[in-house]
Amino acid sequence: MSAPLLKVTDLKKSYGAVVAVAGVSFEVMPGEIFGVIGPNGSGKTTMFNSVLGQIRPNAGKVELKGQDITGLSPLQLSHRGVGRTFQTLQVFGKMSVRDNLLVAAQEHHGNMGSRMFAPSDSGLGAKADALIAQFRIGHVAHKKAGELSYGQQKLVDIAMAFMSDPDLVLLDEPCAGVNPSLVGGISTLLKELNRDHGIGKERGSFIVIEHNMDFVMDLCHRIMVMVEGTVLAIGTPAEIRGNKQVLDAYLGN
Amino acid sequence: MKKNLIAAALGLALLIAAPPFMKSYGLYLISYWLIFVIANMGLNLTIGYAGQKSLGHAAFFGIGAYTVAIVMKAGFSFWLGLPLAVVGCFVVGIGLGFPALRVQTIYLAFATLGFNTAVWLVMRNEEWLTGGTFGINNIARPSLFGFSLEKNLAYYYFILGTTLVLGELLWKLLSSPWGKAFTALRDNPIRAESLGVNIQAYTLLSFAIGAAYAGAAGALFASLVQFIEPAPFAVGSSIMMYLMVVVGGPGYFFGPLLGSAVGVLLPEWLRFAQGWYLFVFGSAVVLLMLWLPDGLLSIPDRIKAKRLAREASAARAASAAAIGAET
Numbered sequence: 001m002s003a004p005l006l007k008v009t010d011l012k013k014s015y016g017a018v019v020a021v022a023g024v025s026f027e028v029m030p031g032e033i034f035g036v037i038g039p040n041g042s043g044k045t046t047m048f049n050s051v052l053g054q055i056r057p058n059a060g061k062v063e064l065k066g067q068d069i070t071g072l073s074p075l076q077l078s079h080r081g082v083g084r085t086f087q088t089l090q091v092f093g094k095m096s097v098r099d100n101l102l103v104a105a106q107e108h109h110g111n112m113g114s115r116m117f118a119p120s121d122s123g124l125g126a127k128a129d130a131l132i133a134q135f136r137i138g139h140v141a142h143k144k145a146g147e148l149s150y151g152q153q154k155l156v157d158i159a160m161a162f163m164s165d166p167d168l169v170l171l172d173e174p175c176a177g178v179n180p181s182l183v184g185g186i187s188t189l190l191k192e193l194n195r196d197h198g199i200g201k202e203r204g205s206f207i208v209i210e211h212n213m214d215f216v217m218d219l220c221h222r223i224m225v226m227v228e229g230t231v232l233a234i235g236t237p238a239e240i241r242g243n244k245q246v247l248d249a250y251l252g253n
Numbered sequence: 254m255k256k257n258l259i260a261a262a263l264g265l266a267l268l269i270a271a272p273p274f275m276k277s278y279g280l281y282l283i284s285y286w287l288i289f290v291i292a293n294m295g296l297n298l299t300i301g302y303a304g305q306k307s308l309g310h311a312a313f314f315g316i317g318a319y320t321v322a323i324v325m326k327a328g329f330s331f332w333l334g335l336p337l338a339v340v341g342c343f344v345v346g347i348g349l350g351f352p353a354l355r356v357q358t359i360y361l362a363f364a365t366l367g368f369n370t371a372v373w374l375v376m377r378n379e380e381w382l383t384g385g386t387f388g389i390n391n392i393a394r395p396s397l398f399g400f401s402l403e404k405n406l407a408y409y410y411f412i413l414g415t416t417l418v419l420g421e422l423l424w425k426l427l428s429s430p431w432g433k434a435f436t437a438l439r440d441n442p443i444r445a446e447s448l449g450v451n452i453q454a455y456t457l458l459s460f461a462i463g464a465a466y467a468g469a470a471g472a473l474f475a476s477l478v479q480f481i482e483p484a485p486f487a488v489g490s491s492i493m494m495y496l497m498v499v500v501g502g503p504g505y506f507f508g509p510l511l512g513s514a515v516g517v518l519l520p521e522w523l524r525f526a527q528g529w530y531l532f533v534f535g536s537a538v539v540l541l542m543l544w545l546p547d548g549l550l551s552i553p554d555r556i557k558a559k560r561l562a563r564e565a566s567a568a569r570a571a572s573a574a575a576i577g578a579e580t
């Protein structure tokens with residue numbers, strides 16, 4: 001087995017007396033789609049944000065390709081090849097869809113000096129157009145992102161995370177608030193991106209937090225179940241579905 | 254786009270052709286207007302594009318003006334004073350940017366307002382340097398390549414040329430990846446950072462570049478009015494400049510052109526109302542903010558948005574069907 005892409009060891013985060021993440025360990029392999037499920041308040045997003053530098057963990061270690069990245073800022077992580085989306089929509093509303101994609105990768109090319117007065121698309125136009133085509137948002141590419149429907153903005157939001165050819169993308173509830181027909185579309189897109197359709201890596205590696213069970217079971221190679229800040233189980237979708245503890249604690253009825 | 258180009262060309266032709274036929278007060282007014290256009294172009298970068306609420310712009314305007322006045326009083330050339338004003342304001346602007354790394358919105362506005370007050374107090378109290386409330390008078394106008402800019406018309410053309418050069422520079426900057434980085438910083442700093450945008454650097458630069466434009470404007474202002482004292486650089490002026498950017502349309506490149514006209518020229522045209530002119534002006538601003546919170550230049554966008562709203566529901570249905578059909 002090859003070396004893990006991401007290795008999280010005994011990650012802890014508490015707010016005063018409230019323990020949000022109580023010692024979480026897991027590994028994500030290259031090319032893997034790793035799902036994270038669990039009830040509301042089980043610490044999924046806190047775990048995510050601790051890995052992503054949005055908040056600083058109290059203890060534990062996060063390694064990317066063998067290098068310690070614990071406590072690095074979101075800016076540093078972005079430049080080390082970690083991309084993400086947020087639980088809520090986070091597009092740049094006043095910019096066109098295409099500009100949203102361009103700005104999502106431009107800072108990864110050259111330095112501030114070389115970008116000053118440089119061509120607007122930073123040489124990323126073809127890349128942006130390819131993702132626009134793949135996400136089927138060509139008909140709105142020149143509209144302002146804020147003028148699009150929720151579902152369309154969600155697609156832009158996800159596409160942005162892939163613009164800079166990240167090694168690892170963390171998706172926080174990619175299907176939240178999306179209508180059922182689009183959920184299938186997003187699943188198809190993520191499978192394509194996982195098999196290298198346009199993201200410039202051999203295979204895309206993702207961590208996905210999601211409440212939509214059909215989506216997670218269908219998409220993910222392995223799934224981690226979190227309950228009350230701890231890991232209840234890690235396994236393939238079939239293993240998770242058959243795990244009695246998981247059924248009792250989360251999937252239930 | 255083509256329509257915009259034609260409008261810009263016509264406007265420029267007017268700005269070149271009309272002034273020789275204007276009286277000296279009219280000439281002074283449009284010179285004064287262009288100086289505010291320069292200062293407000295910078296403020297528009299800070300507020301409109303990068304989203305940093307600054308109420309300290311008049312301080313930079315003043316630092317620029319006093320730099321030129323003091324340098325020239327010390328016997329040096331305007332051509333030393335101008336770059337010193339620009340560079341000095343750029344450096345101080347970086348300094349003022351630091352509070353913006355910690356606080357935002359109204360809190361940042363108050364921090365910058367405090368900065369403006371401090372600078373104004375230095376101008377008023379440090380008589381040995383600034384002349385205090387008596388100010389500095391007899392500031393000369395420079396000559397350029399042997400042409401004297403002493404005459405009002407010549408100095409006007411010099412200001413117009415500087416405005417065009419600085420406008421072109423800002424246009425190029427905003428069309429480059431920097432423009433998108435500033436806008437990303439304004440629209441959503443957290444997402445911007447997660448995409449690798451160094452939001453701290455761009456925040457500081459948005460202040461510094463904005464301040465440099467105010468510094469250039471202040472330098473031109475000192476030689477235009479030839480007498481400076483602290484009053485035009487007080488907090489009230491900063492609020493007025495902020496207002497001009499907001500009225501013109503923050504984040505619209507040509508916003509400062511319109512906004513400065515409203516702030517500088519409109520009060521003059523309203524003089525017929527005599528004692529009432531401030532009331533009329535104030536009421537006009539209130540109504541404008543109620544109906545057009547994004548400024549005058551948002552009118553075309555508003556018309557477009559209404560049309561888009563009609564098309565949107567159809568597009569939504571089509572897009573959902575297109576993506577759903579693939580699964």
